[in-house]
Amino acid sequence: MSMETGSASKFLIIDDHPLFREALHSAVELAYPNSDTLDAASLDEANQILQDDAGFDLALLDLSMPGVKGMDGLLHLRTHYPRLPVVVVSGAEDPPIIAQVLAYGAAGFIPKSSKKTTLADAIQQVMNGAVYVPETYADGAEDPLDDDTRKMIERLSSLTPQQIRVLQMICNGLLNKQIAYELSVGETTVKAHVSEILRKLSVSSRTQAVIEVNRLEALGTASPFELSTAAAPA
Structure with a gap:
């Protein structure tokens, strides 16, 4: 080497x-x-x-x-x-x-x-720019993730830190007014975040977003909902 x-x-x-x-x-x-x-x-x-x-x-x-x-x-x-x-x-x-x-x-x-x-x-x-995986990992031989799961992971990864925080609160059952209070922002701002989250995740409702998050969590691919992180800008 x-x-x-x-x-x-x-x-x-x-x-x-x-x-x-x-x-x-x-x-x-x-x-x-x-x-x-x-x-x-x-x-x-x-x-x-x-x-x-x-x-x-x-x-x-x-x-x-x-x-x-x-x-x-x-x-x-x-x-x-x-x-x-x-x-x-x-x-x-x-x-x-x-x-x-x-x-x-x-x-x-x-x-x-x-x-x-x-x-x-x-x-x-x-x-040097390579993506390293162990030799024992046969990438592409039998993909352990189906297309829908992989696409949802990519979509979830496209969310901003503040959008992830909003999604966390949606999954915890909070309403827009409660989310606005927790984040110290206006309800209009929260509505804009929710709309953008639904668009990025390609789902039509808050319920569908929660279902997708729960499905990923069941696979061990949870989003950062239990972390203690610094507040992101609105």
Whole structure:
């Protein structure tokens, strides 16, 4: 494996396990000896770091952390920081999980069981513009996601952070007036958000939107409805 020695790249490791954060630090150092690498033990901590510094070249994200459900963390990063490439590093290596990660726009999937040299090589491949998946994942051989599910994931990923918050409240049964109060915006603004959500999801009613979200949650591809995130602008 050819290691990069010239450029000073910047990485963010998001994982609640100290030992694995250390392992990822070691892999990044192997691939990019001159890199600047920060780490976060939670998504909230990662949010604070990213709000203070937007200059990261790559984020390495664990799917399973306290307060994070399904694809919540990945979708949150993809909607709040769309220019930040995110690679999922996870112990959940089932083909449907990998397919979901890629459908949500991740730059790759690296199994936590990988050796350090494999981790380093995967990071380099992503930094060079490739989408990394493990060799054991036969992409396209038998797609674990049907077309409707994949399209709905893409539609959900197109929502803005504020639209996701509105959709969350719709799924919790709140009326427009209640949503307006919670978000400190006018009811007209909420109606505009709801109309845009229905348009982006290609559904004709709030009920259909809730049904689609519930269907994705049943597959383990939940939207970031249980996260503690900073308020997005209206």
